[in-house]
Amino acid sequence: MNRFRTLTTALLLAALISTAPAASWTGSVHNVTDGSSWWIHRQSGTMKLNISSSVEGEIAPIAVTPAGRVLSPHYSGMADLDANDVRLQERTAALEGTYSSEEQISLKAEAEASVNRTYSKPAGSNVWTITLEENWPVALNASRTVDYVGKNINDRDRAGNSGDSVGASFLYNKELSRERNVALRLERLNATVIATNDTIISVDVFPTRSTVYYITSHSTGIADLRYRQLDSRGDLINLGEERYSGTYDITRKVEMESVYTNDTDEKDWLSCCVGGCSDLDPCEIASWGEVGVFDCACS
Amino acid sequence: MTRLFRFIVPIACFLIFQGVYAIDISFSASSGGGTVGIAGSYDVDDSVGVSGKASASFDGGVSMTDSQSLSGSGDADIKQVMYGSGGADYVLNYALDILGATSIKGTGRSTLTPVAGSASRSVSTTGTSLMTSELSGVQGGDFAGVWSYGQSADVSTTQSVDTGQSVTASQSISAEGLYVWAYGGAIDAYGNWAETSVGVLDGRVVADQEVEAGNSAFANQTAELEGGYGWAWAAAEDEEGNEAWTESYVEDGDITTGQYAAADDGASASQTTVVEGEDGRAESYAEDDEMNRVMTWAMIENGTLETDQMVWAGEDWWFDDEGAVASQHTFIEADRGNATSMAWDDDGNFASTSASMTNGTLETHQDVWAGDDWWFDYEGAEAYQDTFIEADRGNATSSARDDDGNFANTSASMTNGTLETLQGAWAVEDWGDDYEGVEAYQNTFIEADRGNASSAARDDDGNFANTSATMTNGTLETYQGAWAVEDWVDDYEGVRAGQWTMITAENGSAMSRAEDTNGSYIKIGAEVENGSLETNQWVEAVNSARGYQNTSIVGDFALAFCEANNTDRSYFAYVANRIDGNASLEFEGNATVNASEAWANLSSHAEGDRIRGLATSTFGTISDEYWGSCNYDIVAYENGTSGFLAIAKGTTI
Numbered sequence: 001m002n003r004f005r006t007l008t009t010a011l012l013l014a015a016l017i018s019t020a021p022a023a024s025w026t027g028s029v030h031n032v033t034d035g036s037s038w039w040i041h042r043q044s045g046t047m048k049l050n051i052s053s054s055v056e057g058e059i060a061p062i063a064v065t066p067a068g069r070v071l072s073p074h075y076s077g078m079a080d081l082d083a084n085d086v087r088l089q090e091r092t093a094a095l096e097g098t099y100s101s102e103e104q105i106s107l108k109a110e111a112e113a114s115v116n117r118t119y120s121k122p123a124g125s126n127v128w129t130i131t132l133e134e135n136w137p138v139a140l141n142a143s144r145t146v147d148y149v150g151k152n153i154n155d156r157d158r159a160g161n162s163g164d165s166v167g168a169s170f171l172y173n174k175e176l177s178r179e180r181n182v183a184l185r186l187e188r189l190n191a192t193v194i195a196t197n198d199t200i201i202s203v204d205v206f207p208t209r210s211t212v213y214y215i216t217s218h219s220t221g222i223a224d225l226r227y228r229q230l231d232s233r234g235d236l237i238n239l240g241e242e243r244y245s246g247t248y249d250i251t252r253k254v255e256m257e258s259v260y261t262n263d264t265d266e267k268d269w270l271s272c273c274v275g276g277c278s279d280l281d282p283c284e285i286a287s288w289g290e291v292g293v294f295d296c297a298c299s
Numbered sequence: 300m301t302r303l304f305r306f307i308v309p310i311a312c313f314l315i316f317q318g319v320y321a322i323d324i325s326f327s328a329s330s331g332g333g334t335v336g337i338a339g340s341y342d343v344d345d346s347v348g349v350s351g352k353a354s355a356s357f358d359g360g361v362s363m364t365d366s367q368s369l370s371g372s373g374d375a376d377i378k379q380v381m382y383g384s385g386g387a388d389y390v391l392n393y394a395l396d397i398l399g400a401t402s403i404k405g406t407g408r409s410t411l412t413p414v415a416g417s418a419s420r421s422v423s424t425t426g427t428s429l430m431t432s433e434l435s436g437v438q439g440g441d442f443a444g445v446w447s448y449g450q451s452a453d454v455s456t457t458q459s460v461d462t463g464q465s466v467t468a469s470q471s472i473s474a475e476g477l478y479v480w481a482y483g484g485a486i487d488a489y490g491n492w493a494e495t496s497v498g499v500l501d502g503r504v505v506a507d508q509e510v511e512a513g514n515s516a517f518a519n520q521t522a523e524l525e526g527g528y529g530w531a532w533a534a535a536e537d538e539e540g541n542e543a544w545t546e547s548y549v550e551d552g553d554i555t556t557g558q559y560a561a562a563d564d565g566a567s568a569s570q571t572t573v574v575e576g577e578d579g580r581a582e583s584y585a586e587d588d589e590m591n592r593v594m595t596w597a598m599i600e601n602g603t604l605e606t607d608q609m610v611w612a613g614e615d616w617w618f619d620d621e622g623a624v625a626s627q628h629t630f631i632e633a634d635r636g637n638a639t640s641m642a643w644d645d646d647g648n649f650a651s652t653s654a655s656m657t658n659g660t661l662e663t664h665q666d667v668w669a670g671d672d673w674w675f676d677y678e679g680a681e682a683y684q685d686t687f688i689e690a691d692r693g694n695a696t697s698s699a700r701d702d703d704g705n706f707a708n709t710s711a712s713m714t715n716g717t718l719e720t721l722q723g724a725w726a727v728e729d730w731g732d733d734y735e736g737v738e739a740y741q742n743t744f745i746e747a748d749r750g751n752a753s754s755a756a757r758d759d760d761g762n763f764a765n766t767s768a769t770m771t772n773g774t775l776e777t778y779q780g781a782w783a784v785e786d787w788v789d790d791y792e793g794v795r796a797g798q799w800t801m802i803t804a805e806n807g808s809a810m811s812r813a814e815d816t817n818g819s820y821i822k823i824g825a826e827v828e829n830g831s832l833e834t835n836q837w838v839e840a841v842n843s844a845r846g847y848q849n850t851s852i853v854g855d856f857a858l859a860f861c862e863a864n865n866t867d868r869s870y871f872a873y874v875a876n877r878i879d880g881n882a883s884l885e886f887e888g889n890a891t892v893n894a895s896e897a898w899a900n901l902s903s904h905a906e907g908d909r910i911r912g913l914a915t916s917t918f919g920t921i922s923d924e925y926w927g928s929c930n931y932d933i934v935a936y937e938n939g940t941s942g943f944l945a946i947a948k949g950t951t952i
Contacts, residue, residue: 026328028323028326113357117353118353123347
């Protein structure tokens with residue numbers, strides 16, 4: 001019953017996200033002279049999402065046929081939220097044991113404001129300035145607790161915000177107790193491209209955003225913690241990765257904030273979208289199921 | 300995205316983004332299944348300033364607005380694509396190419412939704428070596444676009460395009476230079492198309508053009524041009540192949556014109572035009588899918604031409620008729636002027652009417668038609684004119700020729716005076732009860748130094764008939780015609796010509812002649828000097844020839860005669876009255892010739908100083924002379940082997 005409730009919640013979450021009305025825009029600059037190019041694609045919607053759930057139960061084998069065929073005991077759950085590059089990913093898989101969790105997610109996004117693009121090249125100059133301005137705010141708050149004792153549990157999450165990311169992976173734990181709170185804010189995004197007739201000189205993407213990630217945990221397997229912060233040109237400016245194998249009690253709080261005025265020619269920034277997600281752990285972006293969780297070799 | 304849209308966008312982008320030194324900037328937005336976007340390619344000199352702002356809105360569905368400006372000097376090559384999809388997919392294309400401009404100013408705006416888009420672009424250039432500005436749109440297979448072109452020119456053009464229920468494009472251009480040109484074209488998904496164009500060499504143009512495509516195609520323009528050589532035209536063709544066009548051009552002069560062309564269940568074109576120049580012309584043409592054709596034109600040398608012209612080709616204009624129609628109303632004041640209309644049907648029947656003059660004025664209404672099923676089963680070609688000429692020389696002619704070779708013509712001409720005529724000609728089949736043939740008529744009044752009106756017909760067997768009236772220094776009024784027919788009533792066929800004519804002049808004459816296939820002919824005539832002549836004449840030839848006249852003459856001199864001549868067997872019959880001095884003659888006569896005899900007779904009342912009666916044949920001549928007043932009955936007869944001549948006179952002293 002508990003397992004059923006958990007799966008239902010996950011499916012409902014996926015359904016709500018996927019059916020939300022979407023708005024998107026794309027901007028690009030291509031210099032024919034040297035073939036240099038840049039593009040940006042953004043997608044969001046005007047939506048609200050609130051989820052709260054509580055699970056408590058035993059992960060145990062059950063007989064599913066009169067002949068006595070027994071299903072192996074397991075639990076798996078996942079969540080993917082992505083509104084205008086404000087993301088939350090969660091993956092959990094557990095074998096036979098005692099499992100309980102509580103979770104609350106609140107997502108609010110707006111995509112009604114106009115997106116503006118300008119370009120200019122003054123007479124007497126060969127310098128082109130192309131700007132893009134978006135005011136599609138997103139607020140995502142998520143809290144989650146997990147308590148497990150049993151044969152094995154893998155529990156991972158990652159919070160991303162316009163290229164910044166924070167996450168934790170708890171793998172091969174027989175005991176796991178964790179509490180996590182995430183607050184993600186995106187206010188607006190500005191982008192500026194400077195080019196001449198010969199090449200694209202610079203690209204700066206300025207998403208005004210803040211990311212707060214708090215976690216406290218007790219684990220008996222592997223605990224991986226990581227964070228990453230990018231500047232306006234997509235260059236990595238802050239990175240942290242830690243691995244704990246064994247029994248640990250961990251408490252951590254990460255706060256990242258990037259505030260830009262609408263004057264968009266300040267610093268070097270690059271959005272996550274420019275670099276894509278190629279630098280993420282493949283296991284974080286792969287489809288997660290029971291087999292994927294327990295056969296994962298990425299750790 | 301529809302299949303069409305998926306096809307169009309890559310093609311458009313491929314064509315547009317081929318610059319070697321260019322920056323491509325694109326911006327698109329999507330929401331609710333709809334997409335809008337704008338993509339531009341910019342290859343401009345450093346001396347050219349460019350700026351633009353686009354805003355994508357998502358409130359109530361996605362949309363995009365765009366504004367832009369351009370300024371500076373030098374070269375600029377700008378191409379833009381605007382599009383919408385997710386509703387009624389469309390693409391708008393803009394291309395601006397400027398070389399060597401001393402100044403450039405431009406603005407533009409766009410409004411895009413997934414189902415409809417509109418864009419406008421304005422650009423002004425001076426001292427441009429070469430410039431083109433093109434704006435077009437396509438939606439659902441409907442296309443409309445406008446083009447402006449200038450070479451060594453100053454060009455100012457405002458263009459716009461709209462999609463939605465239909466695709467429309469328009470432009471206003473003001474340009475001056477070595478060569479300037481403006482064009483608008485539209486074609487719908489079914490193949491109906493319409494175009495309009497204006498251009499000038501070494502001159503200037505001010506024009507407004509508009510085209511539209513959407514289950515039909517339309518094009519219209521108003522234009523003023525002045526230059527060494529200028530032209531303006533509009534054309535259309537419907538999906539069935541019916542086509543129509545109208546155009547005007549001038550050398551060393553100017554044109555003011557309004558033109559319209561449409562392809563909508565048929566094709567039509569019209570113009571209202573004023574041409575002033577050394578050489579000028581305005582003409583219109585229509586052709587239906589069966590090859591019925593009509594054409595009408597007016598032309599001048601050193602003068603002014605004002606004309607309204609209309610042509611149409613298609614089916615079911617009124618009931619079940621089909622064919623082509625043309626008309627013109629024209630006024631000319633020039634050294635030389637001409638207005639002509641022609642019609643050809645698909646069987647080879649032909650009709651034309653024409654008026655021309657030298658050093659004067661000419662005003663004419665002309666109509667021509669060629670087609671099938673007009674009213675009931677009637678088919679053929681017709682041409683008419685209503686014309687007034689005041690000039691040194693003037694002429695009006697109408698003629699018809701049918702597919703069997705029957706021919707009819709009527710003509711009026713004058714020197715130093717006025718000519719007013721209503722005339723027409725037609726070549727037809729199945730008119731009434733299988734009647735077919737050609738006819739030509741005129742009703743003409745001439746007041747001039749010299750005047751002439753004549754009508755003639757020749758049938759496919761070689762029978763010929765002619766009637767004419769001529770005068771010097773006076774007036775001539777005539778109603779006359781000629782026809783060559785087949786299957787008239789009970790299979791009658793042959794040629795006829797006739798006239799009723801009134802002449803008051805120094806010299807006047809009216810003659811009629813008919814000649815059969817053997818070369819035998821009859822000839823009747825009347826002449827007057829310093830007086831008046833009124834005559835009713837007719838002649839016909841049907842394997843024989845005969846004629847009749849009833850004539851009244853008052854003047855210094857009078858002559859009336861009837862002649863029958865068998866040229867094949869070399870015999871003839873001739874009767875005549877002649878009066879010299881204070882002449883008054885009432886004359887009625889007949890002449891007949893066939894394979895076996897020639898016969899002529901007259902009955903008259905004559906008054907004058909010297910009156911003569913005459914009868915002659917190959918056997919001899921008898922005559923009579925008298926003065927005062929008398930009545931004559933004169934007969935001449937001959938059959939090749941025998942004959943007789945007789946004069947009977949009754950006198951009154």
